[in-house]
Amino acid sequence: MNNLGESSYGGGDVREVRWVGGDGTMDFFELLKRERKVEVVGDLDRATGEKDVTFKVLYCGICHSDLHFIKNEFESVWASSYPLVPGHEIVGEVTEVGSKVEKFQVGDKVGVGCFVGSCHSCDSCANNLENYCPKMIVTYGSIYYDGTTTYGGYSDIMVADEHFVVSIPDNLPLDGGAPLLCAGITVYSPLRYYGLDKPGMHVGVVGLGGLGHVAVKFAKAMGVKVTVISTSPNKKKEAIEHLGADSFLVSRNQDEMQVATGTLDGIIDTVSASHPLLPLIGLLKTNGKLVLVGAPEKPPVLPVFPLMMGRKIVGGSAAGGLKETQEMINFAAKHNITADIEVIPIDYVNIAMERLSKADVRYRFVIDIGNTLKSSS
Numbered sequence: 001m002n003n004l005g006e007s008s009y010g011g012g013d014v015r016e017v018r019w020v021g022g023d024g025t026m027d028f029f030e031l032l033k034r035e036r037k038v039e040v041v042g043d044l045d046r047a048t049g050e051k052d053v054t055f056k057v058l059y060c061g062i063c064h065s066d067l068h069f070i071k072n073e074f075e076s077v078w079a080s081s082y083p084l085v086p087g088h089e090i091v092g093e094v095t096e097v098g099s100k101v102e103k104f105q106v107g108d109k110v111g112v113g114c115f116v117g118s119c120h121s122c123d124s125c126a127n128n129l130e131n132y133c134p135k136m137i138v139t140y141g142s143i144y145y146d147g148t149t150t151y152g153g154y155s156d157i158m159v160a161d162e163h164f165v166v167s168i169p170d171n172l173p174l175d176g177g178a179p180l181l182c183a184g185i186t187v188y189s190p191l192r193y194y195g196l197d198k199p200g201m202h203v204g205v206v207g208l209g210g211l212g213h214v215a216v217k218f219a220k221a222m223g224v225k226v227t228v229i230s231t232s233p234n235k236k237k238e239a240i241e242h243l244g245a246d247s248f249l250v251s252r253n254q255d256e257m258q259v260a261t262g263t264l265d266g267i268i269d270t271v272s273a274s275h276p277l278l279p280l281i282g283l284l285k286t287n288g289k290l291v292l293v294g295a296p297e298k299p300p301v302l303p304v305f306p307l308m309m310g311r312k313i314v315g316g317s318a319a320g321g322l323k324e325t326q327e328m329i330n331f332a333a334k335h336n337i338t339a340d341i342e343v344i345p346i347d348y349v350n351i352a353m354e355r356l357s358k359a360d361v362r363y364r365f366v367i368d369i370g371n372t373l374k375s376s377s
Ligand SMILES: NC(=O)c1ccc[n+]([C@@H]2O[C@H](COP(=O)([O-])OP(=O)(O)OC[C@H]3O[C@@H](n4cnc5c(N)ncnc54)[C@H](O)[C@@H]3O)[C@@H](O)[C@H]2O)c1
Pocket: 062, 063, 064, 065, 066, 068, 182, 183, 186, 207, 208, 209, 210, 211, 212, 231, 270, 271, 272, 273, 274, 275, 292, 293, 294, 295, 296, 317, 318, 319, 356, 359, 363
């Protein structure tokens, strides 16, 4: 028995955890109320191929996208398939390498992020942007080259092609480092690509959750002045004193927003739910850039005139390629950047999901897989 009220794991041949009963039509919370458990299933991993790295998963972050996928909230663009084993902020230690693996050896600390395959021949792949490959294979819920379904990091073992594995530097803590594999690269990449990384620039970060709080840390390490824009005034003290933001705007406070009109070179918007873009566009200077990385279910209203009158742009960004992900990890290690985390055992995961849906986490849940999911191997 565990604190979910039903037996879910704790011995025997534990190799994977998956959500029970997901049929793509049921509401996740209905599911939780009825079943309130995760189920332990058998071995879902493939054998180590010649270019594969197999590693024991030690930590896995819980990204809000996991929650979107569990609830099938991206159905219109990207339907979830069940059973679903979430998790794409995965770190661990290599236990086996294939005969043609060049970059890794047994014992290395490694990480896997949002995707595990791509075509290697399109323009995006040729430019180290595997994340934009039309044939990109995401870490879970995708069909792998061999026709099997991919499963994510809420699992004790991962097998991945070495091309999609990054090396974790010795001085980067594995628990706080895990969320960088998705949250970190998702904010680092647009700061670089949209040129919002120049010392002295002024950048806004909207939504102080998992992505938002690491965006503040990366931007500050790049020498950028940072304003956090949030609906929660109670996050102000922490944003400034703990995360190092320079200023804080409460988005519902019209006076504060008015005073800040036209002050920002760019904004990284990490909000997970629908929200108006007009007030954010108003904060931008001429030529300012509003970059959307949050993934609300419903598309936003795009006000055209405020964009034209100031040559402003609204752009998007999703994760990052492998080369840049390694660069981001090395940058984080150099600047001592990790996520602020709440480490949880695997059997707390359903409660963590409920809390995440209410933004009740500072700032990322990380599952201690290594110590709380018993392996059969
Ligand atoms: N573009 C990508 O590649 C990528 C990668 C990872 C996550 N995401 C998406 O980014 C979003 C954020 O992910 P996260 O893991 O940081 O989530 P999170 O839950 O940790 O943070 C979301 C933040 O948005 C705030 N928020 C929620 N609803 C709001 C509203 N209506 N108005 C203002 N603020 C609101 C919350 O208070 C919270 O601070 C999710 O939609 C996730 O799916 C995108």
